[in-house]
Amino acid sequence: MNPEQFQETTPENKKxxxxxxxxxxxxxxxxxxILQDEPDMEVVGEAGTGREAVDRVAQLSPDVLVSDFSMPELDGAQATREIRKTNQTTKILILSMYSNENYLRNAMDAGANGYLLKNAIDVELPEAIRTVASGKQFLSAALAQNEDSTFDRLTPREKQVLTLIADGKSNKEIAGVLDLSVNTVAVHRANLMDKINIHKATDLAMYAVRKGLVTPP
Structure with a gap:
């Protein structure tokens, strides 16, 4: 969506x-x-540390916080956790030089709405801001492609099991829903965790949200 199209769909052309x-x-x-030429955006403030970012969000209530992952006092994930204690409205876009899945998972588990690699900022920053501002999640194209290729390796049954895990169901409950034995469910669970290299239920739930299998609470 280009800036002109976005303006037309934004109430009263609100920036x-x-x-x-x-x-x-x-x-x-x-x-x-980068942002000054975007007619649908305005920079309302800056912060130089994670702690300052938390304070400035409380003061300004921005639509989107664009935060580096590596910052003094509080890193981007820690600052996000602090903000989420009192603010569920401001969208948070984490910028990082790290494409490692652990960093991505840490940021998203903390409550971030998007994760943008620094080597793609020139191209993706405005798009990323618009995406999270609209209530959707954003991942850098390279990360999304990696996740897509891994996700495609899951069988339909493994995707069903993943969806039910994300809904908080136990192996026994999943077995009842899918009419399978508990042992079979355990095998599917182990296989899908190995394929996507995620082994905690909370991380599996976040992954399922990112892949559109379930909607976030």
Whole structure:
């Protein structure tokens, strides 16, 4: 969706209010330069530490916080957890140089709405902000492609089991829903966890949300 199209669908052409958090002033200036030509966005403030980001969100209530993962005092995930204690409205987009799945999972589990790799900022930053502002999750294209290829390896039955795990059901409950033995469900569960390299129920639930199998609570 281009900026003009987005403006037309936004009530009263309301601009997306963005707060920038990074411990390098020149980096924040670079973000401003990227966003200044976007007619549907305005930068309402900046923060230089994770703690300052938490405080500025409380003061300004921005639509979107764009936060570096690696920051002093509180990293991006820690700051996100602090913000989520009192604020479920501001969308949080984490920027990171790390494509490792553990970093992604840490950020999303903390309550982030998107994860953008720094090597794609020039191309993806405005799109990422619009996506999370609209209430959707955003992953950098490279991360999304990796997840898609892994997800495609799951069998239909494994996807069913994953969906039910994300709904909080035990192996016994899943067995009852799918008319399978508990042992068979355990095998499917182990196989799907090995394929996607996720082994905790909470992380499996977040993965299922990202893949559209379930909607977030």
């Amino acid at each position: 997306i209010r963005v707060l920038l958090a990074d411990d390098h002033a020149m980096v924040r200036k670079g973000f401003r330069l």
